[in-house]
Amino acid sequence: MSPPSLPAGGTGKDSTFSRIIAGKLPAKWVVNHPTSPVVCFHNRLKWARVMLLVVPRDYMTQEELWQGDILQDAMKLAVEVGEKHCPEGFRIISNFGRGAHQSQLHAHIHVVSDLARNIDEAEPIGEWQQRGRVKIRQHDVQSAPYAELYRDDTSVSQYEFLTGEGVKLAAEAAISHAKQSSPTGFRLKANYTNANRNSERGGDPGLFMLGGGQLSLYV
Numbered sequence: 001m002s003p004p005s006l007p008a009g010g011t012g013k014d015s016t017f018s019r020i021i022a023g024k025l026p027a028k029w030v031v032n033h034p035t036s037p038v039v040c041f042h043n044r045l046k047w048a049r050v051m052l053l054v055v056p057r058d059y060m061t062q063e064e065l066w067q068g069d070i071l072q073d074a075m076k077l078a079v080e081v082g083e084k085h086c087p088e089g090f091r092i093i094s095n096f097g098r099g100a101h102q103s104q105l106h107a108h109i110h111v112v113s114d115l116a117r118n119i120d121e122a123e124p125i126g127e128w129q130q131r132g133r134v135k136i137r138q139h140d141v142q143s144a145p146y147a148e149l150y151r152d153d154t155s156v157s158q159y160e161f162l163t164g165e166g167v168k169l170a171a172e173a174a175i176s177h178a179k180q181s182s183p184t185g186f187r188l189k190a191n192y193t194n195a196n197r198n199s200e201r202g203g204d205p206g207l208f209m210l211g212g213g214q215l216s217l218y219v
Contacts, residue, residue: 009104017055017106038074050085050113054078065107066171075162086113092190099185100215115191118142134173146212150174151205158202174209182211
């Protein structure tokens, strides 16, 4: 049994996702190319019309995924399946720790249909702050005690941001701050709009860090 302070699901080759990838547990597959370091299958939860999971083939933690070289592969796959299965737009989510309802230790990115209303309606607080190549701005976000928006200083669209190096720079800054300001858990979350809402592919660039206390369920 997992310690009560940690998410369930096991670690290494015994993790739930590792067993799915090895064919020891069933899954409804979306993408499973043998040479790809990331795969995608349907979440068993039915909280939204589409709920997909993008998962590294080899076991790693959330922090290792979001701060490692594999992140670009994961994000490209997340955007690819999101654009295909969610023409109405979608949200990309990763939970870190119990305070954010992380349920599996094996790293994963949720792709969920429809935009997250709380960050779509987020209100900025103060001015942008520059930290190296990353811009940071605090926001008021419903159901999140504390929220910041992170983006790089060159991406002009969400597609460019999420599939390029900008998202890794933003994630590194967000995780570093969150580990100090929200040790019980935090969430990384981004909306991706469809073409009818914004002329730029995916909408405005940016990754939200939500933390500061117990968060609501991620959908």
